[in-house]
Amino acid sequence: MVLKKIERKISWNIYLAAFIISLVIFSVGIWFGLQIEKTVSEQMNERIQAIGNKLATLSVLTLLENESEYCEYLNNELSKFWEETYELGKQIEFMEEKRGADDYIKANYMELELRDYLLNKKVKQICGDTRNLILYFVNSDECRLCRQQGEIITSVRMKTNTKVYTFDLAINSTLNRALISKYRIDSGRLPAIVINEKVYYGFMGENELISKLS
Amino acid sequence: MDLSPTRIIEYIMMFLVLFFTTTMLLIYLKNRQKVREIPKTTRFEPTVSFVIPAYNEENTILETIKSVLNSDYPKNKLEVIVVNDGSKDKTAEVVKSIKDKRVRLINKQNSGKADSLNRGIKEAKGEIIVTLDADSYIEKDSLRKMLAYFKEDVAAVTSAVKVRERENMTFLEKLQRLEYLFTIFNRRLFAMINGVYVTPGPFSAFRREIFDEVGGFDPNNIMEDQEIALRIQAANYKIESCMDAVVYTDVPKDFSSFMRQRERWHRGGFRNILKYRYTVNPKYGDFGMFVMLYSILSIVLLVVVSMAVATAVSKGNFLVLDKFLLTVEPIHILSVIVLAITLFWTVLALKEMKESRIRKRYLLIYTLLYCYLITLFMFIAIFKELKGEKQRW
Numbered sequence: 180m181v182l183k184k185i186e187r188k189i190s191w192n193i194y195l196a197a198f199i200i201s202l203v204i205f206s207v208g209i210w211f212g213l214q215i216e217k218t219v220s221e222q223m224n225e226r227i228q229a230i231g232n233k234l235a236t237l238s239v240l241t242l243l244e245n246e247s248e249y250c251e252y253l254n255n256e257l258s259k260f261w262e263e264t265y266e267l268g269k270q271i272e273f274m275e276e277k278r279g280a281d282d283y284i285k286a287n288y289m290e291l292e293l294r295d296y297l298l299n300k301k302v303k304q305i306c307g308d309t310r311n312l313i314l315y316f317v318n319s320d321e322c323r324l325c326r327q328q329g330e331i332i333t334s335v336r337m338k339t340n341t342k343v344y345t346f347d348l349a350i351n352s353t354l355n356r357a358l359i360s361k362y363r364i365d366s367g368r369l370p371a372i373v374i375n376e377k378v379y380y381g382f383m384g385e386n387e388l389i390s391k392l393s
Numbered sequence: 394m395d396l397s398p399t400r401i402i403e404y405i406m407m408f409l410v411l412f413f414t415t416t417m418l419l420i421y422l423k424n425r426q427k428v429r430e431i432p433k434t435t436r437f438e439p440t441v442s443f444v445i446p447a448y449n450e451e452n453t454i455l456e457t458i459k460s461v462l463n464s465d466y467p468k469n470k471l472e473v474i475v476v477n478d479g480s481k482d483k484t485a486e487v488v489k490s491i492k493d494k495r496v497r498l499i500n501k502q503n504s505g506k507a508d509s510l511n512r513g514i515k516e517a518k519g520e521i522i523v524t525l526d527a528d529s530y531i532e533k534d535s536l537r538k539m540l541a542y543f544k545e546d547v548a549a550v551t552s553a554v555k556v557r558e559r560e561n562m563t564f565l566e567k568l569q570r571l572e573y574l575f576t577i578f579n580r581r582l583f584a585m586i587n588g589v590y591v592t593p594g595p596f597s598a599f600r601r602e603i604f605d606e607v608g609g610f611d612p613n614n615i616m617e618d619q620e621i622a623l624r625i626q627a628a629n630y631k632i633e634s635c636m637d638a639v640v641y642t643d644v645p646k647d648f649s650s651f652m653r654q655r656e657r658w659h660r661g662g663f664r665n666i667l668k669y670r671y672t673v674n675p676k677y678g679d680f681g682m683f684v685m686l687y688s689i690l691s692i693v694l695l696v697v698v699s700m701a702v703a704t705a706v707s708k709g710n711f712l713v714l715d716k717f718l719l720t721v722e723p724i725h726i727l728s729v730i731v732l733a734i735t736l737f738w739t740v741l742a743l744k745e746m747k748e749s750r751i752r753k754r755y756l757l758i759y760t761l762l763y764c765y766l767i768t769l770f771m772f773i774a775i776f777k778e779l780k781g782e783k784q785r786w
Contacts, residue, residue, distance in 0.1 A: 182602050183546035184629040185587055187678025193423065194683070197416040204415075205408050208730050212723025213394060219718050270719055277720035279395050 220281055223271070227287045230263055234294050241301050250306035257299060261342060264295055268345070280319065286352040292344040293354060299342060311341040311392045314373035316364055320349040324382045328370045335388050394723060406697040407727050413687055414734050417582055421741070424585040428745065431637055432541040439543075440470045441536065441598075442519030446509035448478040450527035451487050453643075458491055460530040465537055471495055475527075476513045479503030484527075506594070507610035507617040514604055522599045524618075529595040529642045530557065539598045539638040548603040548630035549622070550638075551589060552596040553577045557641035565651055569644045571739075571759045572767075577636055578742035584634035588684035592625075592632060594618040596640035603630060616661025623669045626680050636746070652770060659774030663692065692775060736760045 237256055240249045271288055274281065299312055315332055317325040329345075336343050348355055348366055358364065364371050368380040374391050383391070421428060443461050447454055454475065461473050473496045475488045488498045501512060514522055521540065525531070535552065542550045554577065556570040583589050592599070597618065607624045610617040625632055645651035666688050672681040673689065687694075739760055 182548055182600060182606060182630060185546055185631045187587070187629060187676065187680065189675060189678050189682050190420075190586060193416060193419045197412055197419050200419075201408060201411040201415045204411055204730060205727065208727040209394075209723040212721060212726040215718065215721045215726070216394070216723075219721070274719040278722045 216278075219274075220284055223267070223274075223284050224287055226263075226267055227284070227291050230260055230267070231291050231294060233260060234291070234298055238294075238298050238301070241298070241305060247305050250302070250308075253302050254306065254308065257295075257302060260295065264291060268292075275319075282350050285347060286350055286354070289346050289350070289352065290354055292346070293358075296342075296344045309340060311339060311374070313341060313343045313392075314358075314362070315343055315345045316358075316362075316369060316371040316373070317345060317347055318349045318366065318369050319347050322369045325370045328372075328382055331383065331385050331388060332372070335385055335392070339389060339392060341392060400724065403697060403724060404727070406694050407724070407731060409690060409694055410731055411727075411734070414731075414738055416683065417579070418738065418741075420582050420585050424582070427585065428581055428636075431538070437540055437543060438467060438470060439520035439540070440518060441466065441472070441521045441523055441540075442513075442517030443471070443473045443523045443525050444510055444513030444517060445473065445475045445525045445527050446478055446506045446513065447475055447480060447484050447488075447527035448503065448506070448509075449480045449482045449484060451480070451482040451484045453528040454484055455487050455491070456530055457525065457527050458488070458496060460532075461525065461536075462493060462495065463533055464531065464535070465533045468495070470519075472497065472517070472519060474499060474513045474516055476501065476509040478506070478509040505612055507614060508612040510617070511609040511612070514601075514609055517601070520601055522601055522604070524592075524594060524597050524599070525640070526595045526642060529554075529640050531596060531641075532639045535596070535638040535640060536598075539635050542633040542635050543598075543600065546631050547600070547633050548606075548625050549592050549597060549599045550633045550635055551580060551584075551592050552598075552638040552640050553636050554593050554595045554640055554642055556644050563646050565648065566644055566646055567755055568759055568763045569651075571743075571755055572763070573644075574746050574748050575739060575742050577634075578745055580634045581636050583684060584632065586679035586683065587626075587631055588680045589632040589634055590622055590626065590680075590684055590688065591619040592622040595642045596638070606630070614661065614665070615657055616665055619662060620665050620668070623665055623672075627669055627672050627677070629677075655767060655770040656774045656777065659771045660778045662688075663775050663778050666692075692771070732760065735764065 233256075237253060237260075240253060243249070268288065271281075271284060275285075296312060296314065299310065302308070303310060303312070313332065313336075315329070317329070319325075332343050335341060346355060346358060348359065348364070348369065359366065362371075362373055362376075362378050364378065365380065370380075370382070372379045372383065372388070372391075379391065445454070445457060445461075450457075458473055458475070461471070464471065473493075475496065475498050477485045477488070477498060477500045479500075479502050485498060485500060488496065497516070499512060499516060501509065510524055521543070523536070523539075531552075539550045539552060554573055556566060556573050558570070562570075580589055580591075594617075603625060607621070607628050607630075609621075611620050614620045622632060645654050666685070669685065670689060672685045674681045677685070736756070739756060743756075
């Protein structure tokens with residue numbers, strides 16, 4: 180018997196329908212993902228805003244007469260806000276690690292940090308406490324030693340009564356430019372640590388750092 | 394949204410996986426009645442020659458031959474040709490012990506399965522040639538069910554290769570059982586678009602004329618059952634697929650033999666796909682422009698998508714919901730969608746195969762882990778192939 184050959188055809192209608200359906204599902208997936216990203220970013224910014232408002236309220240107390248009478252209250256509240264701010268910072272760091280940086284959130288967070296720093300500096304003046312305040316300047320795009328130095332600073336922070344405020348100079352914000360100008364930070368020599376208004380460049384070991392704090 | 398070059402490639406690949414699965418679903422929906430249809434067994438009762446190549450199969454050959462002789466088919470239209478490929482055990486003796494004139498033994502020097510098949514085909518008298526592995530067992534009505542598919546333009550018919558169930562099956566065997574069921578269903582769908590790309594060694598039927606048209610099995614090919622199917626397709630002959638003609642086969646029980654088997658399959662498959670890459674051409678219709686094109690793309694596609702899904706799973710912190718939300722990107726949502734669609738497709742296939750008694754945990758493990766595991770083996774096999782590493786048997 181002679182075998183018949185088949186006439187080949189291409190099922191264009193199936194492929195077109197599949198393409199359209201896939202495109203719709205794909206678009207929905209992308210849209211949904213972007214919505215979640217947007218919602219998470221918005222919530223984060225709201226939290227930053229909320230803490231910022233609380234700090235603003237607290238700072239009013241420092242303008243009152245006999246402001247030293249509020250020292251205990253101020254220190255307690257600042258400790259609470261610091262925990263919140265620090266936790267928020269960790270989440271931003273985590274998010275940056277997993278899905279990339281969100282410069283807008285980071286810029287807002289650094290502004291919050293600066294407000295916290297300034298308020299703590301004022302409270303330290305008024306109340307005369309021994310808390311150490313460190314400004315830590317890094318560049319997340321190009322700084323070989325920043326991560327290593329960050330680990331040392333975290334270790335020191337846990338062992339001493341120190342608050343650390345980190346500013347990422349990879350973000351070109353007004354705030355960063357102002358800080359660079361004020362402390363005359365050389366962006367080519369990062370990491371830079373500011374302790375008691377003095378700038379230290381390059382890697383600093385734990386003991387050296389602790390000695391600078393005292 | 395991360396739009397780095399790697400991410401963009403991941404998105405493209407993910408879209409292609411979505412497209413492929415959606416196409417298969419649409420093929421199913423368009424041919425739903427036909428997929429389930431069993432052709433009425435006609436009076437087509439040709440003479441049939443079973444060709445069974447055997448190398449050191451003393452433990453299984455007897456049962457294999459008995460399953461054939463037990464077929465619900467006219468005794469005078471059936472013959473069994475066992476080609477003893479230089480076995481070092483008692484395979485020949487076992488075959489000789491069968492006192493049935495329909496069973497013939499051909500002894501030859503060891504030269505491989507494909508060559509043994511060709512020898513058997515040369516000696517065969519049947520109008521239909523059925524290839525059967527020496528460790529596979531057919532049901533009483535498997536042959537009749539396959540023969541019902543032989544319309545005048547059908548050159549070959551594939552069967553439903555299932556894993557032989559036994560007591561104390563290993564976890565790996567149970568997963569392979571699922572995989573084989575899924576493959577039967579997919580092959581049936583490929584038949585709807587004349588795109589069947591393999592005539593499985595365990596049990597396939599061919600019109601004798603096709604070997605005159607396209608030649609016999611390639612003795613230099615390690616996946617000779619796939620190669621001949623691609624050759625038949627390239628010559629524009631039809632291959633049908635029968636979901637009900639069951640053959641039971643044994644599968645690797647442990648990881649190391651499983652890996653060896655998969656390495657052979659994937660390396661052989663890779664060589665065959667390269668050999669027939671010219672069929673990616675509109676003149677080969679759906680076979681060329683969908684089946685072959687996707688076979689080529691799948692090598693890169695599955696690896697990239699698996700890595701994306703695995704990365705998405707590893708990057709997310711699922712234990713704490715608020716941390717999980719911090720990591721979510723669109724690629725993760727798409728990964729979940731792809732996983733969900735794969736799961737749905739597997740469930741649908743099993744429902745069509747009337748195998749809904751499969752435990753849910755095997756289904757989940759199959760979709761979430763096993764599929765990616767065999768993709769990893771594919772990647773390793775192809776890597777070895779490109780390196781020119783020697784094939785282990």
